[in-house]
Amino acid sequence: MSPPVVVDTIQELREQLKARAGTGRVGLVPTMGALHAGHERLLDRAAAGCSIVAVSIFVNPLQFDREADLRQYPRTLEADVATCARHGVDLVFAPAPREMYPREQACTIEVGRLADHLCGRFRPGHFQGVATVVMKLLQIVRPDAAYFGEKDAQQLAIVRRLAADFNVPVEIVGVPTVREPDGLALSSRNVHLRGAERALAPALYAALLEARRLIEAGVIEAAVIRQAAESRIPVDDLLRLEYLEVVEPDEMQPVAQVRGTVLVAGALWVGATRLIDNILCRPLEGKV
Amino acid sequence: MSPPVVVDTIQELREQLKARAGTGRVGLVPTMGALHAGHERLLDRAAAGCSIVAVSIFVNPLQFDREADLRQYPRTLEADVATCARHGVDLVFAPAPREMYPREQACTIEVGRLADHLCGRFRPGHFQGVATVVMKLLQIVRPDAAYFGEKDAQQLAIVRRLAADFNVPVEIVGVPTVREPDGLALSSRNVHLRGAERALAPALYAALLEARRLIEAGVIEAAVIRQAAESRIPVDDLLRLEYLEVVEPDEMQPVAQVRGTVLVAGALWVGATRLIDNILCRPLEGKV
Numbered sequence: 001m002s003p004p005v006v007v008d009t010i011q012e013l014r015e016q017l018k019a020r021a022g023t024g025r026v027g028l029v030p031t032m033g034a035l036h037a038g039h040e041r042l043l044d045r046a047a048a049g050c051s052i053v054a055v056s057i058f059v060n061p062l063q064f065d066r067e068a069d070l071r072q073y074p075r076t077l078e079a080d081v082a083t084c085a086r087h088g089v090d091l092v093f094a095p096a097p098r099e100m101y102p103r104e105q106a107c108t109i110e111v112g113r114l115a116d117h118l119c120g121r122f123r124p125g126h127f128q129g130v131a132t133v134v135m136k137l138l139q140i141v142r143p144d145a146a147y148f149g150e151k152d153a154q155q156l157a158i159v160r161r162l163a164a165d166f167n168v169p170v171e172i173v174g175v176p177t178v179r180e181p182d183g184l185a186l187s188s189r190n191v192h193l194r195g196a197e198r199a200l201a202p203a204l205y206a207a208l209l210e211a212r213r214l215i216e217a218g219v220i221e222a223a224v225i226r227q228a229a230e231s232r233i234p235v236d237d238l239l240r241l242e243y244l245e246v247v248e249p250d251e252m253q254p255v256a257q258v259r260g261t262v263l264v265a266g267a268l269w270v271g272a273t274r275l276i277d278n279i280l281c282r283p284l285e286g287k288v
Numbered sequence: 289m290s291p292p293v294v295v296d297t298i299q300e301l302r303e304q305l306k307a308r309a310g311t312g313r314v315g316l317v318p319t320m321g322a323l324h325a326g327h328e329r330l331l332d333r334a335a336a337g338c339s340i341v342a343v344s345i346f347v348n349p350l351q352f353d354r355e356a357d358l359r360q361y362p363r364t365l366e367a368d369v370a371t372c373a374r375h376g377v378d379l380v381f382a383p384a385p386r387e388m389y390p391r392e393q394a395c396t397i398e399v400g401r402l403a404d405h406l407c408g409r410f411r412p413g414h415f416q417g418v419a420t421v422v423m424k425l426l427q428i429v430r431p432d433a434a435y436f437g438e439k440d441a442q443q444l445a446i447v448r449r450l451a452a453d454f455n456v457p458v459e460i461v462g463v464p465t466v467r468e469p470d471g472l473a474l475s476s477r478n479v480h481l482r483g484a485e486r487a488l489a490p491a492l493y494a495a496l497l498e499a500r501r502l503i504e505a506g507v508i509e510a511a512v513i514r515q516a517a518e519s520r521i522p523v524d525d526l527l528r529l530e531y532l533e534v535v536e537p538d539e540m541q542p543v544a545q546v547r548g549t550v551l552v553a554g555a556l557w558v559g560a561t562r563l564i565d566n567i568l569c570r571p572l573e574g575k576v
Contacts, residue, residue, distance in 0.1 A: 010455060106400040106539070107419060107446075107453040114394055131395060132454075139455040158395075165395040166420075167298060167427040251394070 003085040004055070006092045010140050013093045017054070017141065020090070024051025028143035030134060033057040033094075034074040034188035035083045038178040042147045043087035045175050054091040054141050055084050061097055062105065063129030069274075074188055093141075100136065108132045111158050114252050118154045118265050119276060122242055130155055131162050138168055145171040151185050153263055153278040154252050161251075177277070179205070185277045192273040200238055201275060204268040207232040207244060208279040211264040215281040220258045222246040233268065242267035242274070249280060258283055291373040292343070294380045298428050301381045305342070305429065308378070312339025316431035318422060321345040321382075322362040322476035323371045326466040330435045331375035333463050342379040342429050343372050349385055350393065351417030357562075362476055381429075388424065396420045399446050402540050406442045406553050407564060410530055418443055419450050426456055434458055439465040439473050441551055441566040442540050449539075465565070467493070473565045480561040488526055489563060492556040495520040495532060496567040499552040503569040508546045510534040521556065530555035530562070537568060546571055 007013050017026065027050030029042045046053045057080055064070035077094055084092050109131035114120070120127050138146065146163075148156045160172045178186045183205035184198075193201055211229040219225055226244055233241050244266035247254050255262060258281070265278035295301050305314065315338030317330045334341045345368055352358035365382055372380050397419035402408070408415050426434065434451075436444045448460045466474045471493035472486075481489055499517040507513055514532055521529050532554035535542050543550060546569070553566035 014457075104400075105453050106402055107450045108398045108400065110396045110398045110416075112392075112394040112396065128398075136453075136455050139457065142457075162395045165393050165424075167424050169302075169427065169430075 001085070001088055004081065004089040004092045006081055006094060008093070008095050009099055010095070013054070013091065013140060016091050017052075020052050025144040026050060026052045026054065026141065028137060028141045028146045029053065029055045029089075030137050030146065030148070031055060031057055031080075032059045032073065032188065033080045034076050034191070035080045036178075036186045036188060036190075038149055038151060038186035040083065040087055041178050042149060042175050043084065043089060045173065046145070046147045047088045049145055049173070050143075052091070053087075053089045054093060054143065055089050056137055056141070057092060057094040058100060058133070058137075060100070060129060060133040062101070062108075062132055063126050065123045065126050072192070074191055100133070105132060109135055109162060111162070114154070114158050114161055117247060117252055117254055118243060118245055119267060120154060120252075122267065127155070127158050131158055134159055135162060135166070135168075138163070138170055143170055145173055147173045147175055149177060150174045151177040151187065151277065153249075153265055157250060157252055183209070185275070187275060189273055189275065193270060197238055197271045197273065200234065200236060201268075201270050203233050203239065204266050204275055204277045205279075207266060208264050208277055211244075211246070212279050212281045215258055215262070215264075216284055218284060220283070222254070222256050222258065225258070225264070229264065229266075238271050240269040242269060289373070289376055292369065292377045292380045294369055294382060296381075296383050297387055298383070301342070301379065301428060304379050305340075308340050313432040314338060314340045314342065314429065316425060316429045316434045317341065317343045317377075318425050318434065318436070319343060319345055319368075320347045320361065320476065321368045322364050322479070323368045324466075324474045324476060324478075326437055326439060326474035328371065328375055329466050330437060330463050331372065331377060333461065334433070334435045335376045337433055337461070338431075340379070341375075341377045342381060342431065343377050344425055344429070345380060345382040346388060346421070346425075348388070348417060348421040350389070350396075350420055351414050353411045353414050360480070362479055388421070393420060397423055397450065399450070402442070402446050402449055405535060405540055405542055406531060406533055407555060408442060408540075410555065415443065415446050419446055422447055423450060423454070423456075426451070426458055431458055433461055435461045435463055437465060438462045439475065439565065441537075441553055441568075445538060445540055471497075473563070475563060477561055477563065481558060485526055485559045485561065488522065488524060489556075489558050491521050491527065492554055492563055492565045493567075495554060496552050496565055499532075499534070500567050500569045503546055503550070503552075504572055506572060508571070510542070510544050510546065513546070513552070517552065517554075526559050528557040530557060 027046035115127040182202045184202045207229040249263040315334035403415040470490045472490045495517040537551040
């Protein structure tokens with residue numbers, strides 16, 4: 001397997017894609033780098049569905065609401081390219097911010113109500129920044145399919161809606177979350193977790209599992225489900241639950257009662273690190 | 289010359305485009321119908337530059353800030369198709385609102401500061417609606433070039449910025465305004481002008497010409513230029529000047545002094561009809 005071609009300009013990327021035009025489906029895996037096994041699942045899924053796989057590695061300033069988070073976000077390009085090589089990636093696009101935003105981005109994507117809750121409520125402008133850079137990447141690469149992790153469920157829902165609302169001819173593929181043995185969802189931010197923090201971090205997934213257990217047992221009141229789930233977060237100075245919500249899975253609107261498939265999603269601060277996770281829950285047949 | 293194929297669904301349009309793929313450049317002329325000689329200039333320009341010309345005819349509800357304006361906007365599909373046939377158009381895409389907006393458009397384009405002045409200031413949401421539908425049409429048709437009239441100068445500037453900001457691989461072509469012998473810019477809304485109104489309507493262009501005369505004579509103070517131009521609008525109960533501004537031509541920001549090429553743009557209410565027009569003005573060499 002030959003190593004990927006690494007380019008940092010839009011023009012080079014388009015030339016590389018043009019040289020491969022007509023040889024099969026093009027798959028895009030948009031990432032911010034610091035690739036982990038969750039990303040590897042995306043790469044494998046793209047390779048299975050497409051003959052040309054392009055990976056973008058770009059820490060998008062537009063989607064960071066905290067300057068410190070942007071500054072500290074792990075950047076590991078060399079290792080990322082090696083990971084891409086192991087998974088049969090053809091093209092790595094790793095532009096500098098100036099290449100993506102040569103001047104002020106005057107036109108941006110407004111995502112509306114899908115960003116009103118969950119992370120969108122706590123990270124003003126975040127999903128506008130995500131949707132804007134995703135739209136740019138979709139125009140630059142023009143892939144047949146684009147791959148996103150289900151760990152970022154609200155992001156995935158917004159990207160799906162973005163593509164549908166703007167009639168972008170691309171298949172948006174969601175790829176299941178990869179977890180550590182203790183349940184912690186893989187995230188590039190996990191590298192920031194120190195000893196005691198790492199031990200506490202799986203509490204978020206434990207809370208989500210408790211929510212699913214209740215839903216599958218026939219509990220329908222979201223308030224009850226939330227309270228039971230939140231009780232699984234230990235009382236600890238290192239932990240602060242930002243939100244834990246029960247929402248319908250397309251438009252990410254909170255529900256008062258579970259009347260069909262719902263998404264239970266949460267954000268937990270562990271020390272100075274913010275972790276998110278979610279779980280799709282289907283009530284048992286005959287219980288709704 | 290064979291008549292155009294007329295379709296009203298996105299799927300049919302894409303099939304028609306796919307059947308013609310690889311046979312040459314695709315040009316898109318987005319319109320709201322009620323085609324006049326100004327549009328015909330767009331069609332001819334597209335036909336000159338492209339081997340496949342698609343015309344969209346869609347009165348876009350998203351860009352109307354006044355319900356009455358949307359309701360009264362002239363709709364003349366049969367005549368429009370005949371006009372397209374005379375100008376060698378290959379495809380006419382005339383979707384119903386439900387085809388373009390099958391559900392609430394959650395994601396929209398925010399256009400930022402380019403919409404802060406001129407029409408954007410007086411028509412809240414208008415350019416967001418324009419940019420949104422243009423982005424949709426660019427994704428549906430994926431043209432190599434798209435053609436817009438210079439009469440709508442702010443719209444043209446926003447569409448150029450939209451394509452650049454989102455890296456849409458399309459050439460945006462501006463086509464000069466077509467005028468009646470007395471200077472009135474052609475517009476689909478001119479059909480609403482009654483006798484006395486029609487006689488007064490060229491006042492807007494006369495005002496713009498006066499602004500250009502001053503600028504070419506070396507006047508640089510925008511306030512002076514505006515005042516002189518506005519004095520060309522007769523005092524009449526039928527006329528109300530909404531704005532007349534001197535702006536730089538890329539980001540549509542007002543200038544206090546003319547230090548290079550500027551756009552002078554105005555909106556004039558003539559009875560119940562709102563007309564817009566503009567003129568690009570270059571100061572004489574050595575005068576700046």
